[in-house]
Amino acid sequence: MTGRLAPSMTADTQFFWDGVREHRLLIQRCDGCGTLRHPPRPMCPACRSLEWDTIEASGRGTVFSFVIPHHPQLPWFPEPYVVALVDLAEGTRLVTNIVGVAPQAVSIGMAVAVRFEEFDDGVVLPLFAPVGADA
Numbered sequence: 001m002t003g004r005l006a007p008s009m010t011a012d013t014q015f016f017w018d019g020v021r022e023h024r025l026l027i028q029r030c031d032g033c034g035t036l037r038h039p040p041r042p043m044c045p046a047c048r049s050l051e052w053d054t055i056e057a058s059g060r061g062t063v064f065s066f067v068i069p070h071h072p073q074l075p076w077f078p079e080p081y082v083v084a085l086v087d088l089a090e091g092t093r094l095v096t097n098i099v100g101v102a103p104q105a106v107s108i109g110m111a112v113a114v115r116f117e118e119f120d121d122g123v124v125l126p127l128f129a130p131v132g133a134d135a
């Protein structure tokens, strides 16, 4: 696949992108109370613990909401494309693209599964496709 901008990484998000490179979708879990959180951040919003580990997500989820952007045109995205909020089965929500389906066919509540897409320059991104869609 052609290029995509590499995600910006910080000390807080490094584990997430390391996992994605290994085709694992990781979710941060509070060591104090077990609450899952995403996007990654240093402190638990529920109990303020700074201790955490991770669990591996199943990769299954549903489309919570989505848009089909038209402007501005970006060189990394062939039009049309879908930017979506996906609710993972584990309860956290992430921003991603829906692939493997015509954008007009995407719907709220659609069951989707993660698909790790490898782009030029070693960029790997966790995108989602409808359950059962061809690779």
Ligand SMILES: [Zn+2]
Pocket (backbone or CB within 6 Å): 030, 031, 032, 033, 034, 035, 044, 045, 046, 047, 048, 049
């Ligand atoms: Zn906590």
